[in-house]
Amino acid sequence: MKNDKRYHVTDAVFEKLKSAIISGEWKPGEKLPSENRLCEMYGVSRISLRTALNRLAVLGLVESKQGGGTYVCEFSGAEHLQSILPVIALEKPDRINMFEFRKIIETESTALAAIRADFLLVQKMRAANQAMKSSSDIHVISKADLEFHYLIAQATHNPLIIRVFEVLSDTYLALLTDNVCKMGATGAADHDKIIAAIETRDSEGAKALMKQHLDDTIKRAVME
């Protein structure tokens, strides 16, 4: 009852264009044929083609300049359209879902981080945690808090995990700031223990500590 969405011309063109980019037919930085040309190539109207291109643009795959042409974007990390809706304040049930998701990703990430983290990253974790402890500015604290968790994600060296974290970071930050307002930088002590566990490559221990840390955070965040 839900999947009765028609396949439209624009969907087909979108898929074809996407495939062409993914397959490397058009490489990053390269210029696509003009819209009129693409219309001929795919046998569709300019309307359909343009909506497909527009979708690709929203996804950050291509970029069009009036008069200049359309180019495949070089994938440059997180910067593109990052925060889509950081504005939307999440309802309480949504927060719980977000926390649940975060707990899953982060506990397992911590286990991986303990195995794979290099010295530089551990050092950065320490620095972030130090910054967290030595400030009294709410925003600085929550930023440092987020940074610590981000470093954990980076330490997994799994681009999917890192990217998912980046995408959700705005919402995470909102949640963290909220927590910091309620109870200050109390998480820093937990972080210290986690860092220590990571440093000794104690994967299971680090994971358990992170799980406990997040459970505590959630508990406090929810009971408001």
Next chain:
Amino acid sequence: MKNDKRYHVTDAVFEKLKSAIISGEWKPGEKLPSENRLCEMYGVSRISLRTALNRLAVLGLVESKQGGGTYVCEFSGAEHLQSILPVIALEKPDRINMFEFRKIIETESTALAAIRADFLLVQKMRAANQAMKSSSDIHVISKADLEFHYLIAQATHNPLIIRVFEVLSDTYLALLTDNVCKMGATGAADHDKIIAAIETRDSEGAKALMKQHLDDTIKRAVME
């Protein structure tokens, strides 16, 4: 040098529509005015309005049905994940990282599914698994395989988990098809056990079974 992007009509309309949704002027589930009416309201052409609407649709904020109208989607934070699509597309994540990520999400999802799955979903899981066993068509088998795992995700009732699964499903399907080619529908037996565990609300058991199942799958997939 980079930010010399012109502000186009379509950008302005997009922002206005987005604001209207975020501010709650149009609430989730609500029907937007027709395109023609919106054109009048904002004083733009239908082309511009439609590109703006299209963007919102890509972001998961609205949904249009031909002949039916355009509706505001219920959002739950999962929309943020929309932007990981380009990464998946461009960076063609290697199997190892994909499997690792999948293992994390799915093992924990199974634990949650055992707690929250309702009868209907369990029934669907059985059906999918039955379809998997009773077919010899590779594509049918792998489709059913994917469906089973998708149902697990759905059983968590966590929109973020569900969304992540949906975004990755294309890649998953490719992996699954590949596996089925190599070793047929051998996973169905595992699935049966997992379903049984879910049915008895044995969360830890189901999780362990899924973990084992994925480990086996990965092992076989890698040794090719």
Next chain:
DNA sequence: CTTGAAAATTTGTATGATGAATTTTCTTCT
């Protein structure tokens, strides 16, 4: 009140035309 077909509404697609920004071409001057 129910059924079902016709009418109205609404989104999807196509075509053609014009404006705006950029790129290319070509003339002109040193």
Next chain:
DNA sequence: AGAAGAAAATTCATCATACAAATTTTCAAG
């Protein structure tokens, strides 16, 4: 020849109009 600048061609942005396809609404028949 080389540089500068104007003209032309290219290309994306926007508009108006029309029709097709799908859905919703209306309304008459039973």
